[in-house]
Amino acid sequence: MSSPFRSVFVLIVALVGILFALPNFLPKDVTENLPDWVPSQTMVLGLDLQGGSQLLLEVDREGIISERLQSLRRDVRNVLANQNGIGNIIATDEANAQLTVELTDPAQNDAARTALETLQNSLSNALFAGIGVNELAFGETADGKLTVSLTPDGINQRMSSLVSQSMEVIRSRIDELGTTEPTIQRQGDTRVLVQVPGFGDSDRLKSLISQTARLTFHMVYPGMSAAQAEAQGLPAGTMIVPSQDGGAELLYEDVAIGGESLVDAQPAFDQQRAQPVVSFRFDTRGAVTFGQITSANVGQRFAIVLDNEVITAPVIQQPITGGTGQISGSFTTQSANDLAVLLRAGALPATLDIIEERSVGPSLGADSVRGGVIAGIIGGISTIVFMLAAYGLFGVFANIALLLNITLVVGALSLLGATLTLPGIAGIVLTMGMAVDANVLIFERMREERAAGRSVIQAIQSGFSNAMSAILDSNVTTLIAAVVLFYLGSGPVQGFAVTLALGILTTLFTAYFVTKLIVLRWYDWVRPKQLKIQLLKLIPDETKLPFMSWRKIAIIASLVLSIASVGLTVVNGLNLGIDFKGGTSIEVQHQGGPADPGLIRTRLSELGLGDVQVQGFGTPEDVLIRIELQEGGPEAQQAAVDAVQETLAPENYEVRRVEAVSGTVSGELAMTSTIGLSVAVLGILIYLWFRFEWQFAVGAVVSTLHDVVLTLGFIALTGIEFNQSSIAAILTIVGYSLNDTVVVYDRVREFTRKYRKMPLIDLLDKAINSTLSRTVLTGPTTLLALLALALFGGEIIQSFVLPMIFGVVVGTYSSIFIAAPILVNLGLRSPREDAKAETGGAVDTPAV
Structure with a gap:
């Protein structure tokens, strides 16, 4: 009953997915020794999973x-x-x-x-x-x-040209550090995103990346000091430049020779002065120019200027014709090495300001991996067990499709070279909970078709064909939300969006091709006379709950809750994270027992950093510190972080994570989040309008906005931090809620064609009751996966998981009590009611 082409196609896709996913589960030494024809690329762990530093730089x-x-x-x-x-x-x-x-x-x-x-x-x-x-x-x-x-x-x-040049210089500098797999991406016309996994020294990274390292050589103006020039007026063609020792020098503006003539720079050690120095060498043209300058100015001072600061200004004792020299100053061994790295890589063509910084320690990354894996295992096992209990043999079929589904997601992430983040793991776990929905829809339709008198094979064929419209519509609406989330978010949020989108695509593939192939093969082998699909019946087959008779009470209750949610959000406000209000967030862990937030609060209050919040975070040893946005830009913000670290170091606190966001980024995020949510809702409205009648589109959007408002009220009530992960949760709730709503709407659309004489109220009741079994099976599987994330995924992901759990419950409620009843208020009519309206209220009803 299944075509050979379909079987071969499914087999090829499955084998390719397994091949690309396999290296992620093998030891590194085994992966390196695989044959050339076997894929060896693995998913790249994000900063939140392996530690490292991320900087967002903007051209000044x-x-x-x-x-x-x-x-x-x-x-x-x-x-x-x-x-x-x-x-x-x-x-x-x-x-x-x-x-x-x-x-x-x-x-x-x-x-x-x-x-x-x-x-x-x-x-x-x-x-x-x-x-x-x-x-x-x-x-x-x-x-x-x-x-x-x-x-x-x-x-x-x-500016656009300078960003491109800056990216090449940054890449050269990072390559000098010997780090693996850095990510350097352009963002817009003025920004560069730099991610360096496994490099935990964020201060050194910032110094290496953001320092312009523009080296110039100037002659010192003779016969007048900088102080005299300030008092008497600058001579024509001169400028005052601060020096490294705290003073200033009066220099000629003209650049005698520039750092672009350098071909090499190396750290060295001056034996006479017993201090580290940096030796340099010019190219041929630069060596000639340098020799001419030093020959013509013996006895004069020659200043070496780095980033508008005089490093040294020695007297030229004799002509230097070899094209080499050295830079001396108050260097340490590391700072001399770093300066040599900067000079070799070349100067940045423009000043780059750090507007966002995120760094994660390796210990926190290891904890995140452990928690994510545990959550994935528990979520997967609970979903598999639930499907076995509910559907028996057909649950086995669904579980095989589910395991292949997850394998295909991992394989696709590996093929794309995508970065796996903690929210990305959440996306995989969530895919487990939502992927069974397609199989549940198919199995329930097969039961209905069999109960309607169709033969076993007809019930199987009709079950797949009739369920696909609901599966397609519900998943496309979620995919729209995922696409918007990808373009809206950054870093971990984009990782979640990619995982969710891939999960949707693989779910559509496994539901239509894999599950169907398995069921048809089973039928060919067994030729059963009956279809025993559902073992666990939570909802009896002939359930006829009068949902529409409760619609007024439900709508009034929803209005009251919505108004209360808006009031809570306005009065209490949201606990905005630094993503939205700027500032710095520092997670510290006490080494040797529970942390003392009171002591930390006392110590930090003496630093004069403005509003400093200290609260417990996850385990008793962990504490989260939030510092308000400091006046004075990134330098002042970094100074505040350094002051906190120095204050807490004697108390045996280890810094595990630092996030710093400027006011520019936080303001933009608030705007893009609003725009993104609006675009997602508009895109879904247009799609549903195209697929259904306009009443369905408007009803879906209204019920979705109801869920968003109530979720915002929940966040305001509980005080959960509102950050980028919260935006991801809200957009995911939009997709999940629409998934439920579209399933009901698809059944309403089908029944309007099938029961043309049934009044709309009765038709809506019948549609909801017919999908109720699917609703109470899909909801718990999704909740089981989310609860596993809430318990084991770690504190960092709570701002995503807890709103999602609330949103799943509210989304299920609104699909039944808001989305369906609102069709009545929007003027949707059954075919019989349409006929009445056209004939002035009289319709002939033939005798039965």
């Missing part, structure tokens, strides 16, 4: 404008005064990205304008070769002064 727009104007100012002076002998006074307006040029002789206005226009620079787009934008705009003020401005398109194009 104001810094780029300031630097470009400074460079442009030198070019303008050179082209006017040096090349054309035109006297001028130049003023800089950084707010408007503009230079104003006042000529000493206004009669030279036209000549000056012609000279300035030679500075025009066309910046090309990397995506569209040959298409460029003008970087400069030229104009004139009302009083006759010339202006040179940076165009907005030119600024944006330069």
